[in-house]
Amino acid sequence: MSAMPADDARTAIVVRGLSKSFGSTQALDGVRLELAWGEIHGLVGGNGSGKSTLIKILAGVLEADAGELTTDGSTWDLTRHTPAESARAGFRFVHQDLGVVPVLSVGDNLGLGGHFVRGPLGTIRSRRSRRRAAEVLRRFDLDVDPRVTAASLSTPQRALLAIARALQDVDESGRAILVLDEPTAALPAEEASELLRTLRRLAEAGHSVVLVTHRLDEVRRAADRVTCIRDGRHVGTLDAADLSEARLVELILGGKLERTVTAAGPADASAAPVLELRHVAGGPLRDVSLTLRPGEIVGIAGLLGSGRTELMEMIYGARRIERGDLVVRGTAVRSPSTSAMTRRGVAFVPEDRIAAGIFPQESVATNMTAGQSGRYFAKLRLRTGLLLRDVARDVSTYAVRTSSVHLPINALSGGNQQKVVLGRWLRTSPTVLLLDEPTQGIDVGSRETVLGLVSEASRAGTAVILVSSEFEELTRISHRVLVLCDGRIADEHPHGMTSHDLLESVLEKQRATR
């Protein structure tokens, strides 16, 4: 099952027979990948299907067990590929975290790609480096001064900076294979579209762009062709134009997906609130009031910079509240700290779960049960049997794909690591659960599992605040959605509105504050 580029001259690279195993896990099994110049090529697959492994091999940072790469006139042995060879073959990479250092200037961020202009003794020539940086920025239509710090850029601008850095040494008339690993994962629809337009311009300029993503609407909209891998095997390369969402889901999961999770029945409006914010301000938040009742899921929609994450951090005691009151179960909490809020039953699953929540060398079992040792200690002894039984159950409940619960968590794919951290918090049955982008990096099948678990937690009485860039999910499982704009709650929508209408509402509020 394969859609081919129109002619051989368009073929950028062909990868054949790519295999890689880690112990007993066959991460890639005879994978084929063919990319054309001038196209955006989507690379999709479930969590743990082998996408990152494939990319690491192409980047020369991981050796394959078997496989070769053919470019125009050259063949490369992927069992001995190096980063230098990868660059010579034309590959350039933009990783999910973009690798932009916020405290450095835009020019210095470009220089981090090894492109400072140096004098004879290796010293950096600042003025010439800056001139060179300005040229690169112009080439990539990034209208910013190289002296400003990267922190002052918007997220799409930062993404463009990362792209400019990756491509800066490619001649203006030259071509590269630009691989982007989930570049839009944390971007709301509007900002994601802006980035996709940039990718289209790069493809039109002749580059080959590989887009790894779990956002299926996006890949169908933005890509020309899509390659899907499942369980380390190539299951098809198709023209995106011919691909319905249902077909794509079927390729990824090997079966159909039912989107059955919805908001748990109406929350009890007469129940006493578990959490109240009264005119809370601080950082980007100017004045936020909200009331959360047991079992209620309140969605928060907003563009980047609206203060979504800061709001969650304030409620969790991780960020100072400058004015206003935070009230838990009717009692105002003075100067809330994270430990005080945890004691009151507030749990926070941050957006950057892997950096914030993982003990990388420790096992899946340890990571799943971290912070809950009380439950597994009796008479100073660890009840290993009970712990392993619980973990085995939870690995299945949270659809974590791992060959063993004793494996170090960093041997799991990114999405599966996320599920372990989410599972850890969900299993504590908190009073208030703060979720920041809980389905980011999680595949289409596991998303339903995660949403189902959140909905189930709310049925059991947990009150949830859900920040998500996925408006479809927000509208589907929230009892009501608040639009956060410019540090204020600008609108409130009851359950039942469409994701399209929610986006319109957010954009309208955004326009009104300009």
Ligand SMILES: Nc1ncnc2c1ncn2[C@@H]1O[C@H](COP(=O)(O)OP(=O)(O)OP(=O)(O)O)[C@@H](O)[C@H]1O
């Ligand atoms: N260093 C490692 N040691 C052991 N197993 C590994 C290692 N790296 C990856 N794996 C395994 O290889 C398989 C493929 O993982 P990979 O990270 O390539 O998946 P992915 O498609 O990128 O997933 P995700 O969408 O979750 O990022 C998984 O089963 C994973 O657990």
